[in-house]
Amino acid sequence: MKKKRSQLEVIHDMLSTIQQKGGHIKPTHLLSKSNLSYAMMNEYLALLKERGLVTEQVGERKEYLITDKGLNYLAEYRRMATFTEAFGL
Numbered sequence: 001m002k003k004k005r006s007q008l009e010v011i012h013d014m015l016s017t018i019q020q021k022g023g024h025i026k027p028t029h030l031l032s033k034s035n036l037s038y039a040m041m042n043e044y045l046a047l048l049k050e051r052g053l054v055t056e057q058v059g060e061r062k063e064y065l066i067t068d069k070g071l072n073y074l075a076e077y078r079r080m081a082t083f084t085e086a087f088g089l
Contacts, residue, residue: 010036012077014044015053018066019074024057025064 005013017033018025025033031041045064048054053070057063 008077010034010044011048011053012074014041014048015066015070015074018054018064019071023066027062027064030064 014030014034014036017030021029021033027041030045031038034041034044036044045054045056048070049056051069052067053073054064054066057065
């Protein structure tokens with residue numbers, strides 16, 4: 001059985017998904033790609049927007065865009081993951 005993802009892992013998954021989609025994504029695509037319930041996705045999006053990791057763009061359709069701060073988070077997360085793997089943690 002898979003273990004639950006930590007908050008940091010969920011945030012990483014969401015930001016990575018946005019980055020892989022060219023830096024912007026529609027809510028329905030983010031929902032399916034990040035494997036979260038609608039309520040949990042909205043909770044995490046509120047946190048990400050509050051922390052400045054993503055922005056919401058509303059026009060013809062709603063999209064979420066990753067910010068420079070979000071890209072920095074991804075880089076640091078990957079650096080830490082590499083570091084911990086090097087020590088077998």
